[in-house]
Amino acid sequence: MLKKVLKGLEWYSKQHRIMRPDDANIVGNVHGGTILKMIEEAGGIISTRHCNTQSGDRCVAALARVERTDFLHPMLIGEVAHVSAELTYTSRHSVEVQVNVMAENILTGSKKVTNKATLWYVPFSLQNVDKIIEVPQIEYASPEQEEEGKKRYEAQKMERLETKERNGEAIIPVISPEEYTVGFSQSSLIHLVGPSDCTLHGFVHGGVTMKLMDEVAGIVAARHCKTNIVTASVDAINFHRKIKKGCVVTVSGRMTFTSNKSMEIEVFVDADPLVETAKGKYRAVSAFFTYISLDKDGKPLPVPTLKLETQEEKKRFEEGKVRYLQTKAKRQAEQERQQ
Numbered sequence: 001m002l003k004k005v006l007k008g009l010e011w012y013s014k015q016h017r018i019m020r021p022d023d024a025n026i027v028g029n030v031h032g033g034t035i036l037k038m039i040e041e042a043g044g045i046i047s048t049r050h051c052n053t054q055s056g057d058r059c060v061a062a063l064a065r066v067e068r069t070d071f072l073h074p075m076l077i078g079e080v081a082h083v084s085a086e087l088t089y090t091s092r093h094s095v096e097v098q099v100n101v102m103a104e105n106i107l108t109g110s111k112k113v114t115n116k117a118t119l120w121y122v123p124f125s126l127q128n129v130d131k132i133i134e135v136p137q138i139e140y141a142s143p144e145q146e147e148e149g150k151k152r153y154e155a156q157k158m159e160r161l162e163t164k165e166r167n168g169e170a171i172i173p174v175i176s177p178e179e180y181t182v183g184f185s186q187s188s189l190i191h192l193v194g195p196s197d198c199t200l201h202g203f204v205h206g207g208v209t210m211k212l213m214d215e216v217a218g219i220v221a222a223r224h225c226k227t228n229i230v231t232a233s234v235d236a237i238n239f240h241r242k243i244k245k246g247c248v249v250t251v252s253g254r255m256t257f258t259s260n261k262s263m264e265i266e267v268f269v270d271a272d273p274l275v276e277t278a279k280g281k282y283r284a285v286s287a288f289f290t291y292i293s294l295d296k297d298g299k300p301l302p303v304p305t306l307k308l309e310t311q312e313e314k315k316r317f318e319e320g321k322v323r324y325l326q327t328k329a330k331r332q333a334e335q336e337r338q339q
Contacts, residue, residue: 013046015083018106019075025218025228027296030075032231032289033214035101039069039117040207042085043097044199047121050087050095051135059133060199061095061121063206065156066237068327069117074230074298075103082111088118089149090135095121096149120156129201160238169268169283171252181307185223186254189216193247204243209269209285213237216253217265217289224255224263225293227301232262235323237287247271249284256288257320258306264320265289288323 015038023034040063047061075081082102089096101115125131140146174183189212197208214231221229243249250270257264269285293301308314 012084012086013042015042016080018080019077021077024077027228028077029228029230030077031214031218032071032234033211035071035075035081035115036069036210036214036234037207038081038083039099039101039115040119040205040210042083042099043119043121044205046085046087046097047095047123051123051133054136057125057127057131057133059123059125060201061123062199062203062242063119064094064122064239065120065160066210066234067118067156068233068235069115070233071115071231073103073112073114075114080104080106087138089153090138091153092134093122093132094153095135096152097121124201126200159236171254171268178307180224180304181309182255182313185220186252187216187219187223188250188252191249191251193243193245193249195245198245202245206239209243210237212249212251213267213269213285213287214289216251217267217291220253220255220265221263221291225301225303227293227295229291229293232290232292234290235288237285239285241282241284243271243284244273246275247273255306256316257324258303259324260302261300262290262292262324263303264324265291266316
């Protein structure tokens with residue numbers, strides 16, 4: 001079910017879907033990747049619709065970036081996911097979309113917010129996949145609202161430049177790794193990109209990529225803890241390059257940091273064209289996922305400490321610790337503001 005409401009000159013859309021067993025893990029928690037895919041689909045619909053409200057080339061909005069996304073509450077099998085998306089800012093060539101996800105227990109009628117996400121899209125012409133279309137501008141309720149949007153746009157633009165792909169990074173298999181080391185839990189998944197994974201352009205949907213990334217991160221977390229695990233958050237995801245239909249993608253994940261109750265997993269997506277082999281393999285997407293370990297009652301468990309064996313692993317651990325402390329400080333500051 002999809003409906004649209006015109007709010008001033010801003011578009012608003014809603015989607016609803018019941019969560020089924022194949023959306024969840026073995027204990028009934030819906031996969032974070034499933035939720036990320038729904039979020040991206042909602043954002044893609046509203047962005048593409050908005051960018052085609054003007055005359056000229058028809059276009060499809062491609063996901064360029066997802067800001068940090070927290071998983072506030074678990075979603076369960078049988079609950080209905082309500083995904084709402086709203087345009088909040090437009091620059092000349094990009095669209096900012098705010099997406100909220102709510103889970104409804106249809107037996108009791110109770111509802112809870114599970115996710116809030118901010119996504120950035122860039123529209124590409126259907127006639128020329130390398131041509132970026134100019135975005136129709138939205139009207140704002142006030143100059144202050146527009147200025148706040150511009151600040152968010154400039155901040156994400158700067159961060160994308162600072163966090164460009166790490167082409168030199170690679171995850172190398174380890175022979176007979178020791179338990180609780182990076183090599184013991186690191187994992188990879190190989191996927192052939194088919195038509196059902198792609199947009200009208202023949203490039204992979206961002207939501208499909210994020211779902212694969214979450215699956216690999218979940219495997220890494222489960223191997224490390226050997227317990228039920230759930231996605232707690234995803235740091236900003238930058239889509240460095242598009243992935244074309246027919247490519248073989250390798251999604252690789254490794255543990256970078258553990259605190260007492262959480263673990264950070266770095267995930268890379270590399271694309272290898274099967275037909276246009278001259279282009280060679282390239283890094284398409286990278287991100288950090290945070291997971292927590294749960295007992296049979298859904299309560300957090302202590303996470304086994306990550307054993308570090310190399311200087312590079314120690315460096316990545318310290319970098320992860322900085323990100324963890326920064327996130328913790330931001331969360332505490334937000335809680336204090338709300339009190």
